[in-house]
Amino acid sequence: MASAMKLTDRQAWQALQAHYNQIHNRHLRTLFSEDPKRGERMNVEAVGLYLDYSKHRVTDETIRLLIELAEEIGLRARIDAMFRGDKINVTEQRAVLHVALRAPRGESIMVDGKDVVPEVHEVLDRMADFSARIRDGSWKGHTGKRIRNIINIGIGGSDLGPVMAYEALRHYSDRNLTVRFVSNVDGTDFAEATRDLDAAETLFIISSKTFTTLETMTNAHTAREWSLSKLGDEKAVAKHFVAVSTNAAEVTKFGIDAKNMFGFWDWVGGRYSMDSAIGLSTMIAIGAENFRAMLAGFHAMDEHFRSAPFNRNLPVLMGLLAVWYNDFFGAQTVAVLPYEQYLKRFPAYLQQLTMESNGKHVMLDGTPVDYQTGPIFWGEPGTNGQHSFYQMIHQGTKIIPCDFIGFCRPLNPLGRHHDLLLSNVFAQAEALAFGKTPEQVKAEGTPDWLVPHRVFEGNRPTTTILADELTPESLGKLVALYEHSVFTQGAIWNIDSFDQWGVELGKVLAQRIIPELEASTEPKLAHDSSTNTLIRRYRERRHS
Ligand code: F6P
Numbered sequence: 001m002a003s004a005m006k007l008t009d010r011q012a013w014q015a016l017q018a019h020y021n022q023i024h025n026r027h028l029r030t031l032f033s034e035d036p037k038r039g040e041r042m043n044v045e046a047v048g049l050y051l052d053y054s055k056h057r058v059t060d061e062t063i064r065l066l067i068e069l070a071e072e073i074g075l076r077a078r079i080d081a082m083f084r085g086d087k088i089n090v091t092e093q094r095a096v097l098h099v100a101l102r103a104p105r106g107e108s109i110m111v112d113g114k115d116v117v118p119e120v121h122e123v124l125d126r127m128a129d130f131s132a133r134i135r136d137g138s139w140k141g142h143t144g145k146r147i148r149n150i151i152n153i154g155i156g157g158s159d160l161g162p163v164m165a166y167e168a169l170r171h172y173s174d175r176n177l178t179v180r181f182v183s184n185v186d187g188t189d190f191a192e193a194t195r196d197l198d199a200a201e202t203l204f205i206i207s208s209k210t211f212t213t214l215e216t217m218t219n220a221h222t223a224r225e226w227s228l229s230k231l232g233d234e235k236a237v238a239k240h241f242v243a244v245s246t247n248a249a250e251v252t253k254f255g256i257d258a259k260n261m262f263g264f265w266d267w268v269g270g271r272y273s274m275d276s277a278i279g280l281s282t283m284i285a286i287g288a289e290n291f292r293a294m295l296a297g298f299h300a301m302d303e304h305f306r307s308a309p310f311n312r313n314l315p316v317l318m319g320l321l322a323v324w325y326n327d328f329f330g331a332q333t334v335a336v337l338p339y340e341q342y343l344k345r346f347p348a349y350l351q352q353l354t355m356e357s358n359g360k361h362v363m364l365d366g367t368p369v370d371y372q373t374g375p376i377f378w379g380e381p382g383t384n385g386q387h388s389f390y391q392m393i394h395q396g397t398k399i400i401p402c403d404f405i406g407f408c409r410p411l412n413p414l415g416r417h418h419d420l421l422l423s424n425v426f427a428q429a430e431a432l433a434f435g436k437t438p439e440q441v442k443a444e445g446t447p448d449w450l451v452p453h454r455v456f457e458g459n460r461p462t463t464t465i466l467a468d469e470l471t472p473e474s475l476g477k478l479v480a481l482y483e484h485s486v487f488t489q490g491a492i493w494n495i496d497s498f499d500q501w502g503v504e505l506g507k508v509l510a511q512r513i514i515p516e517l518e519a520s521t522e523p524k525l526a527h528d529s530s531t532n533t534l535i536r537r538y539r540e541r542r543h544s
Contacts, residue, residue, distance in 0.1 A: 007494060008371055012069035019065055020328040027459045028055060028433040044312050047300040049477055051314050052464040055433040056321055056401075057329070066320040067310045069492065075316070078491040083306055085111045089269070089498035090364055096498045097265075098272035098483065099302045102295040102476070111267055119265075123277055124295075127262055128288035130242070131280070134203065135174055135287065142236035143200045149178045151193055152281040153223060154207030155215045156352060158244070159183040161274025162207070164349035165282040165294070168342050168475050171411045173285040181281075182223075185215040190222050199230035199240070206243045207278050209270050211250035214507070220254065244277040269498050271352045272483060275476075290472040297476025305484040315481050318463065319488025321401070325461065326375045326489075331399045335389075336379035338405040339425045340470055346405075347379035350482055357486045359502060360495040373493045374486075379403075383424045394432060394456055402462045404429055405478070409469040425464065432460035517542075 007013055032038050032054075042054035058066075070076075081088050085095045100109045100116050108115045133139035137146040152162050163181045166173070173179070180193045194202070204223045208216045227240050234255075242260040243251040246268075251261045262277035274282070275295055283291040301315070310316045325331035334354075336347045358374025379385065382404070393400045406425040410418035435458020441451050465481075467474045490497030516523045516535055525532040 006370070007073070007492070010069065010072055012065060012072040016062075016065045016069060016324075016328060019061060023059060023062070024057065024329065026057065026059075028057065028461075029435075029458065031057075031059065032434075044314055044317060046304045046308060046312065046314050047297075047477055048467060048474060049301075049314060049481065050466040051317070052466075053317060053321060055429055056324075056461045056463070057459065058321070058324065062324065063311065063317070063320075066324060067316075069323075070310055070316060070320060070488070073492055073494070075310070075488065075491050079306060079487070082487065083109070083302075085109055085116075085267070089496060091496050091499045091501070094498070095267040096269065096272075097267040098269065098275065099299075101264075101268065101273075101275040102298040102302065104296075104299065111265075116265065116267070123262055123264065124288075124292075127277055127280055127283050128291075130262075131283045131288055131291075134284050135177070140239065141200050141203075142231050142233060142239045145198075145200045147201055147203045148176065149180070149197045149202040150205065150281055150284055151180050151182055151197075151202060151223070152205045152207055153182045153216055153219045154205075154244075154278070155183040155213060156356075157270025157273050158207040158209060158213075158216065158278055160345070160349045160352050161271070162279060162281045164343075164345040165274055165279065165475065166285050167345045168470065169282065169286050169290065169294070169472055170342060171470070172287075172290050172472060174287070177285060179281055179285050182219050183215065185218050187222075190219055190226075194223075194226060199227050202227070202240060204241050205280055206241060206245075206251075206254070206256070207280070208244070209246050209264070209268075209273065209278075211243070211245045211247040211254070214510070217254075224255070242280070244280055270500075271356050272498075274479070286472060294472035294476040297471075297473035297478075298480045299476075300473075301477045301480035301484065305480070315484030316488050318481065318485040319492070321461075321463070322375065322485065322489050323492050325399065325401045326372050329399055330372070331375060331401055333376040333378060333398075333400055335385075335393060335400050335402045336377060336405070337382050337385055337402055337428075338379070339382035339421055340405065340407055341381055342411065342470055343405065344381045346381075347377065349479075350379075351377050353482060354486050356500050356503070357497040358490050358493065358495065360490075360493070360497075363494045364496055369493060369495070371493070373495055374489065382428070383421065386424065386428065390428070393460060394435075399460065402429075402432065402460075404462055404464045405467075406464070407467050407470050407474075411470060429462045429464050431456060432458065432462050434458045435460075 039054045043052045082096050083099055085097055087093050088096050095111050097109060101120055103109055103117045105121050107117050109117055134147050139147060141147055159181055166179055182189050182193045206220045227236055237255050238257055241256050243256045244262045245251050246264055246266055248258060248261060252258060262280055264276040268276050275298060305315045336350055338346050354377045355374055360373050362368050404425050406422055435456035438451050438455050441454045446454055486497060525535055
């Protein structure tokens, strides 16, 4: 592949560097006092999401230059290539078409000469039918009892999306169903998830794109043994196990009938798969209508991303701001702070989405990058984080851009709770931006020696995202916003945001170590001296 022009040599990049040198010390206090209407201007509203970016260390010129960079690297063409089904995952030679998972019936998206949208809807219809049968009790377990417990077994993208969506949309879920998730190969995960359940009322969804993942297959076999030991009949598998996968051969080998399999396609990346059949547990929990509303939310954001001008395009602006801090300010991390308890797993979900996508060290042509790529994502729901790590965001030595996410209407109105919650969103963003000067601290009567400790430097950048209410639809919009922001960043950095070679080496080494741990006689070890010693110590103590 021909080498593309180096990002850091691009005119727009160099203009940004020069601009950064000029403005990086400007304080948000100054920016706001010079332009009192900044907060009314520097926001974008689209498809029901409101994004305030005025508390960023940017001027209109910064935004103009960032957009120039997006244009110079050909972001528009990259977006079109994704939506068109081009094989933009170059290292795996695959199309990247999670947007097809939420394309409305009747739209057409071609992959290798075939329209994939009808197949998407065929699977969605089968999922809807199956979900309805579980929800109305007409799908019976092996002993004739109705299914009351759903356990999704999967890991990574086959777990984090479903868990996040289940938690996020719990308000809309059927409370007569117990929905749990087993991901870790640590036996505790399975043991705790099943200890109080009746196997006769429990359905396992084995979710794995490849159907070969060590953790998932180990848990799936344990689930099979658990069910069969309690139900005592091989035939029970047909009523208590369904599979979600792209690998029909492995599913059949496991013993799940192909008619109990819900398929998807190699053009759906694991971390982009929550809208595919991987979302079966979500659909069972919230019902097909709500699931489709979530897809409509995703689609609305897709259309916005595809068509809105860059300066009014939520994911583009978010992605460009991420590049601005990551590459020019040297920010290492981004904190995601949802002020919504139902979004408690959203940061964990975003960690895979952002870090597996953009944690890359070479460009598309394989040459090393000479700039920083994806930042570390982390976070906790507000207000809990305020009483743990916000101290560092306010007064530490690191710059940590924050995404605050809030909803105007509560799902559980309870006295003053919601106003108190949202007052904290606004207060935190305000405190981070404007801080408190030594003069202000002194004027409060603080003794001189204590003043430096009580000063808030401010100038800490934040985005505030507001939606009216957490609904299946608004969740879809929010997730798609981050998906496309990640895409925008990856396009600027010229990396493959859709492969994940970095997870392979550990998997391979574990396969080598397993027999060394399980051998009945002392194995000959040929690792480094640290690994050898750890293995020996484990073996000595494992059964003592
Ligand atoms: O190991 C990483 C990964 O490949 C993720 O990208 C993926 O989401 C996860 O493993 C699970 O893979 P599968 O769905 O094939 O079990």
